[in-house]
Amino acid sequence: MRLNRLIPVIIVLAVFLAIGIVAGLTANWFPDQASAEAVSVDSLFNFMLAIAVFIFLIVEVGIVYTIIRFRVRKGDESDGRNYHGNTALEITWTAIPAVIVFVLAILSFQVFADLRTPGENAVVIGARGQQFQWSFLYPLPARGETELANDPEKRDKVLSYMVDSALYVPLNHPVTMDITAVDVMHAFYVPEFRVKQDAIPGRVTNTYFTPTKLGEYAVECAELCGSGHGNMSLISKVHIVEQADFDAYLEGLYDKAIGIVNDPRNAEVGKVLLASGRYPCSGCHILTDAYPTQNKIGPSLNGIATRAAEHAANGEGVLGGNDAAAYIRTSIVNPNLYIVAGYPPGVMPQNFGDRSIMPEDDLEAIVNYLLTQCSEMPCPQQ
Numbered sequence: 001m002r003l004n005r006l007i008p009v010i011i012v013l014a015v016f017l018a019i020g021i022v023a024g025l026t027a028n029w030f031p032d033q034a035s036a037e038a039v040s041v042d043s044l045f046n047f048m049l050a051i052a053v054f055i056f057l058i059v060e061v062g063i064v065y066t067i068i069r070f071r072v073r074k075g076d077e078s079d080g081r082n083y084h085g086n087t088a089l090e091i092t093w094t095a096i097p098a099v100i101v102f103v104l105a106i107l108s109f110q111v112f113a114d115l116r117t118p119g120e121n122a123v124v125i126g127a128r129g130q131q132f133q134w135s136f137l138y139p140l141p142a143r144g145e146t147e148l149a150n151d152p153e154k155r156d157k158v159l160s161y162m163v164d165s166a167l168y169v170p171l172n173h174p175v176t177m178d179i180t181a182v183d184v185m186h187a188f189y190v191p192e193f194r195v196k197q198d199a200i201p202g203r204v205t206n207t208y209f210t211p212t213k214l215g216e217y218a219v220e221c222a223e224l225c226g227s228g229h230g231n232m233s234l235i236s237k238v239h240i241v242e243q244a245d246f247d248a249y250l251e252g253l254y255d256k257a258i259g260i261v262n263d264p265r266n267a268e269v270g271k272v273l274l275a276s277g278r279y280p281c282s283g284c285h286i287l288t289d290a291y292p293t294q295n296k297i298g299p300s301l302n303g304i305a306t307r308a309a310e311h312a313a314n315g316e317g318v319l320g321g322n323d324a325a326a327y328i329r330t331s332i333v334n335p336n337l338y339i340v341a342g343y344p345p346g347v348m349p350q351n352f353g354d355r356s357i358m359p360e361d362d363l364e365a366i367v368n369y370l371l372t373q374c375s376e377m378p379c380p381q382q
């Protein structure tokens with residue numbers, strides 16, 4: 001091919017390449033970049049986008065050019081020319097994509113390996129998916145470690161109450177998430193962090209990230225997990241805060257946890273338990289006194305004490321007693337004994353009767369608290 005025929009081709013390719021690079025550099029289709037990982041994931045994506053735009057233009061312009069240049073002229077009834085085989089062309093169109101795919105594979109693997117490497121001195125936070133709410137489990141603050149150093153049993157207990165339905169993470173500090181699920185599969189997903197990880201019952205999976213931007217974003221569940229799946233992201237937000245605020249937050253959780261452990265069956269503790277996200281009640285039930293969510297998978301618990309007293313008087317759904325407390329207790333640990341009219345059986349979790357999931361103290365506290373929720377004041381039970 002003569003040089004003067006090659007020059008226009010080179011110019012066109014250079015223009016396409018420039019358009020591809022501009023597209024890759026300016027595309028802004030994603031949510032905020034709130035983690036270090038988001039930057040590397042997006043850079044890789046934009047690099048792929050630049051290549052894809054470049055190739056797309058070559059192919060599309062080639063098609064349009066061919067359609068116009070080689071169209072059938074008026075009165076031409078002949079067959080087209082028959083081309084067969086062009087070794088140089090075939091080697092080229094195999095070799096170039098092979099190189100591109102190889103480069104992308106190496107870059108992708110680097111980013112992936114990076115995403116799978118825990119940060120140094122990471123703060124470890126547990127995430128527990130359950131229908132229909134995330135619970136996040138936090139480490140003790142330094143003060144707690146000192147105070148409880150000589151009482152490992154109490155330490156474990158307090159630790160189990162370091163839980164919230166909100167995810168707090170410190171700015172610019174690596175975080176390791178230990179993720180699991182109680183009932184069915186869920187998936188931990190924060191789009192602004194570009195990390196997503198399945199939550200599997202009976203197994204702990206991990207994801208790692210370093211938050212780089214103050215703010216508040218939703219924690220999504222990325223695995224369709226039942227009728228209240230969409231509620232999960234409404235309840236759980238990730239709050240990226242300064243290190244000092246994170247430390248203060250842990251202190252506050254610790255004080256709450258100590259309060260619970262020191263007076264476990266108190267009605268106020270029941271309220272804290274329902275509001276804290278240790279149990280997923282707010283994913284399904286309205287309970288105005290304890291938390292703001294308005295989920296309607298189950299009946300509203302506003303005024304439950306009054307209705308419980310009525311059910312008990314009718315002998316409905318009561319085990320081990322015949323008062324409002326027995327009805328509420330039975331509804332929680334043995335939900336199928338009485339199904340509230342208009343609601344399906346089997347949706348209320350069946351595992352609160354398992355004492356490793358809901359210890360007796362917590363059950364007592366929750367029942368005591370729900371007994372304070374009457375539709376008319378004063379409460380007949382008080």
Ligand SMILES: [Cu+2]
Binds near residue numbers: 130221223232
């Ligand atoms: Cu879910």
